[in-house]
Amino acid sequence: MITCGNMGFIKKINRKDKKGSIKTYYYYYEYIKSGGKWVQKYVRQATPEEVAATHNEDKKDIAIITCANPDCDNQIKMPRSQKRRLYTTYPLRYNRFQMVYCSEACQQIHDMALRG
Numbered sequence: 547m548i549t550c551g552n553m554g555f556i557k558k559i560n561r562k563d564k565k566g567s568i569k570t571y572y573y574y575y576e577y578i579k580s581g582g583k584w585v586q587k588y589v590r591q592a593t594p595e596e597v598a599a600t601h602n603e604d605k606k607d608i609a610i611i612t613c614a615n616p617d618c619d620n621q622i623k624m625p626r627s628q629k630r631r632l633y634t635t636y637p638l639r640y641n642r643f644q645m646v647y648c649s650e651a652c653q654q655i656h657d658m659a660l661r662g
């Protein structure tokens with residue numbers, strides 16, 4: 547995924563404790579580039595405010611977008627809130643739309659095509 551700005555999101559992880567009961571943990575993750583691919587990286591524990599915010603969102607609300615390279619149909623899954631940031635918050639802030647690619651290779655191919 548090629549984007550600008552803060553690519554952080556909250557990840558919910560269920561873990562069993564010593565007594566065998568399920569506990570839910572919330573972590574703050576960010577997308578980072580590794581070997582030309584965007585991967586999820588653990589950053590820190592989520593703050594109580596962030597945990598509360600995720601409760602307000604539909605947990606199954608995963609948005610699917612396709613790679614911006616016209617010759618690639620790879621799908622990229624992300625939380626709805628992140629898609630909203632990409633298509634509403636960032637365009638309002640930076641006055642341009644952000645293309646999202648499944649890989650750096652796709653970005654480069656499309657970059658070259660756009661230059662003509």
Ligand SMILES: [Zn+2]
Nearest residue numbers: 613618648652
């Ligand atoms: Zn692609």
